[in-house]
Amino acid sequence: MKRLTGKDVARAAGVSVSAVSRAFTAENRLNKATRDHILKVASELGYRPNALARSLIKQESDLVAVVFGNTDGMYDKDFFNRLSTALQKRGKWALQIRSEEEENIAETLGKALMYPVSAAIVRAGTVDLQVIENSKKMHVPLIYTGLGPTVKGADCVWLNYKRGGLLGTRHLIKRGCKKIAYIGGIEGITADTGRREGYLEALGEAGLQPHGISQTRFDFESGLQAALNLLQSDNPPDAFYCVSDAAALGVLNAAKSILNLRVPEDVAVVGSDNMPMAAWPCFDLTAATNPIDEIVQNLMNTLEARLADPDQKEMSVVVEPELVIRGSA
Amino acid sequence: MKRLTGKDVARAAGVSVSAVSRAFTAENRLNKATRDHILKVASELGYRPNALARSLIKQESDLVAVVFGNTDGMYDKDFFNRLSTALQKRGKWALQIRSEEEENIAETLGKALMYPVSAAIVRAGTVDLQVIENSKKMHVPLIYTGLGPTVKGADCVWLNYKRGGLLGTRHLIKRGCKKIAYIGGIEGITADTGRREGYLEALGEAGLQPHGISQTRFDFESGLQAALNLLQSDNPPDAFYCVSDAAALGVLNAAKSILNLRVPEDVAVVGSDNMPMAAWPCFDLTAATNPIDEIVQNLMNTLEARLADPDQKEMSVVVEPELVIRGSA
DNA sequence: ACCTCTATTGCAATCGATTGCCAAAACTCA
DNA sequence: TGAGTTTTGGCAATCGATTGCAATAGAGGT
Numbered sequence: 001m002k003r004l005t006g007k008d009v010a011r012a013a014g015v016s017v018s019a020v021s022r023a024f025t026a027e028n029r030l031n032k033a034t035r036d037h038i039l040k041v042a043s044e045l046g047y048r049p050n051a052l053a054r055s056l057i058k059q060e061s062d063l064v065a066v067v068f069g070n071t072d073g074m075y076d077k078d079f080f081n082r083l084s085t086a087l088q089k090r091g092k093w094a095l096q097i098r099s100e101e102e103e104n105i106a107e108t109l110g111k112a113l114m115y116p117v118s119a120a121i122v123r124a125g126t127v128d129l130q131v132i133e134n135s136k137k138m139h140v141p142l143i144y145t146g147l148g149p150t151v152k153g154a155d156c157v158w159l160n161y162k163r164g165g166l167l168g169t170r171h172l173i174k175r176g177c178k179k180i181a182y183i184g185g186i187e188g189i190t191a192d193t194g195r196r197e198g199y200l201e202a203l204g205e206a207g208l209q210p211h212g213i214s215q216t217r218f219d220f221e222s223g224l225q226a227a228l229n230l231l232q233s234d235n236p237p238d239a240f241y242c243v244s245d246a247a248a249l250g251v252l253n254a255a256k257s258i259l260n261l262r263v264p265e266d267v268a269v270v271g272s273d274n275m276p277m278a279a280w281p282c283f284d285l286t287a288a289t290n291p292i293d294e295i296v297q298n299l300m301n302t303l304e305a306r307l308a309d310p311d312q313k314e315m316s317v318v319v320e321p322e323l324v325i326r327g328s329a
Numbered sequence: 330m331k332r333l334t335g336k337d338v339a340r341a342a343g344v345s346v347s348a349v350s351r352a353f354t355a356e357n358r359l360n361k362a363t364r365d366h367i368l369k370v371a372s373e374l375g376y377r378p379n380a381l382a383r384s385l386i387k388q389e390s391d392l393v394a395v396v397f398g399n400t401d402g403m404y405d406k407d408f409f410n411r412l413s414t415a416l417q418k419r420g421k422w423a424l425q426i427r428s429e430e431e432e433n434i435a436e437t438l439g440k441a442l443m444y445p446v447s448a449a450i451v452r453a454g455t456v457d458l459q460v461i462e463n464s465k466k467m468h469v470p471l472i473y474t475g476l477g478p479t480v481k482g483a484d485c486v487w488l489n490y491k492r493g494g495l496l497g498t499r500h501l502i503k504r505g506c507k508k509i510a511y512i513g514g515i516e517g518i519t520a521d522t523g524r525r526e527g528y529l530e531a532l533g534e535a536g537l538q539p540h541g542i543s544q545t546r547f548d549f550e551s552g553l554q555a556a557l558n559l560l561q562s563d564n565p566p567d568a569f570y571c572v573s574d575a576a577a578l579g580v581l582n583a584a585k586s587i588l589n590l591r592v593p594e595d596v597a598v599v600g601s602d603n604m605p606m607a608a609w610p611c612f613d614l615t616a617a618t619n620p621i622d623e624i625v626q627n628l629m630n631t632l633e634a635r636l637a638d639p640d641q642k643e644m645s646v647v648v649e650p651e652l653v654i655r656g657s658a
Numbered sequence: 659a660c661c662t663c664t665a666t667t668g669c670a671a672t673c674g675a676t677t678g679c680c681a682a683a684a685c686t687c688a
Numbered sequence: 689t690g691a692g693t694t695t696t697g698g699c700a701a702t703c704g705a706t707t708g709c710a711a712t713a714g715a716g717g718t
Binding site for chain 1: 331332333374375376377378379380381382384385388390392395406407409410413414417422423424425426427429439440441442443444445462463465466467468469549553578581582585586587605609610611
């Protein structure tokens with residue numbers, strides 16, 4: 001039950017291990033007939049060179065560690081999906097690493113760094129200096145994403161969360177909403193901090209006061225519950241700006257399906273992310289974008305630039321959200 | 330920019346490379362004081378043994394290739410997520426491999442088999458003998474999932490798709506529906522074949538004829554479009570059995586949000602998978618289950634059994650769907 | 659003081675592949 | 689035919705870690 005090796009192929013083809021290796025590397029150091037023969041024998045046996053043994057000698061590998069702090073969210077699943085597809089298109093393989101707790105990322109990444117990855121992409125809501133420290137010591141380039149701009153010591157591709165909150169809330173104000181609630185996420189996560197900041201600034205511009213701020217877990221159930229609480233209070237809001245699409249869909253469910261309110265007449269709802277689901281007829285959700293393709297593309301560019309020149313100074317790319325206006329606000 | 334190695338630690342700690350290695354393996358072959366010193370120096374430098382170099386000599390690795398034929402579906406994303414979390418809990422790392430086209434799985438898996446994975450888990454809708462052949466030749470255990478029972482030469486964990494179609498359609502019949510349409514997926518994919526078989530069998534039991542069979546792409550848009558076509562025809566169906574939850578949600582959108590029909594009074598809808606979304610108030614979808622946790626658990630059991638004894642005969646586990654009845658039918 | 663036994667550590671071979679170097683073979687051209 | 693050049697392919701060192709074996713030191717017994 002041993003793995004097939006180059007030695008087996010060499011024996012079968014009647015050549016040396018070096019010849020087998022040369023048949024598989026692009027080197028022009030082999031007679032065409034010999035190479036063809038070796039490749040034929042190898043393919044019959046089903047042999048492929050061991051990428052790890054290769055990475056030992058070549059001092060490089062095609063593995064990229066992809067670390068997620070919390071993947072429960074629908075957005076993150078989608079994001080991860082596109083990210084690893086993009087990596088694979090560029091000849092890289094995603095070594096997937098999850099951390100149930102946002103705090104354990106350092107430890108989890110540490111274990112994964114035992115594999116000779118050429119880089120690590122970390123998607124998390126908070127910066128962990130230990131993570132940066134670890135990867136620095138291992139000489140593994142680190143790219144953060146899903147964070148605000150303040151990552152010192154690592155490359156970063158981030159969304160201008162504040163602008164999302166700003167655009168979404170301004171839109172609600174322009175519609176004439178006066179009692180605008182904020183459905184937030186976990187405190188300390190930059191997606192929440194930034195969007196709330198934008199929300200508050202937009203209210204300030206219009207001289208309005210925040211009308212209910214709920215901190216939740218970014219997800220559907222949280223959004224639904226928070227909206228139920230607020231809408232059934234003595235002084236219900238007339239609009240919601242939500243930290244995620246998932247939460248916004250929860251709010252829509254609370255308002256339309258449970259409380260039989262009209263959207264946007266009784267209550268207007270704006271989400272953040274603009275996932276494909278936001279466009280479904282039953283939701284028709286107005287949302288600030290969090291464009292996966294653009295972010296992934298920037299991640300790929302950053303990765304390639306970093307691998308090409310490991311010593312260049314830190315790179316930081318900002319992606320700007322837009323507001324997609326649909327029927328919910 | 331070289332990776333930190335055991336030699337660096339050895340030099341810094343004033344010991345041999347062997348001693349460093351012994352400090353990191355559980356061996357009791359080192360003086361406690363020496364070991365502590367080495368570990369301290371290693372941790373200061375941020376050193377971790379190279380898992381690949383280790384796997385060379387140990388002839389085993391903690392990598393598991395996870396291959397997906399088509400990951401666009403919402404269900405698959407969720408599935409993958411849980412699968413890799415489960416693997417990680419057992420000390421395995423998921424090396425993620427995607428194949429845009431179902432036909433290219435063999436080729437894609439082949440490339441990934443260059444890494445010394447201890448096993449490959451393949452989730453696909455069709456069996457590819459080449460895939461089985463390849464992994465056999467490389468001596469890599471292969472576990473198929475998402476397929477009907479007829480996989481020769483590989484272990485398999487599958488859902489009894491037919492039973493899902495049977496339960497769902499019987500339920501619609503019991504409700505009094507007479508004109509039941511089938512919203513199917515891509516032909517040849519066992520999830521479609523099996524569920525349609527169950528649908529037809531249930532109709533046969535009741536002496537009913539199929540009322541419209543649409544083959545689509547398993548997804549929301551397909552379901553919506555197919556339902557629009559059928560519902561706007563001269564002789565619209567009074568119920569839908571759908572090959573996936575995503576398609577069922579498309580049908581619900583067409584019926585409720587676009588055509589303003591009442592569900593289940595005008596048209597009843599049953600889905601397959603029972604994703605968390607099916608329970609959202611706005612959908613309240615009756616669905617046959619496709620229990621991710623149970624399937625993943627069985628995959629883990631199969632994997633462990635196979636790794637424990639590579640020579641035992643093929644294993645095949647069947648997971649039985651149930652029907653979760655909600656408001657849509 | 660001498661011998662035995664054990665604990666601790668280093669040396670060197672090994673895993674599978676790559677590659678610099680060298681030698682044999684083949685080819686060129688006068 | 690022979691000198692010079694090129695092509696071809698094997699030998700052996702190498703990557704980073706592990707491990708069998710051997711060497712050394714120290715403990716304990718008589």
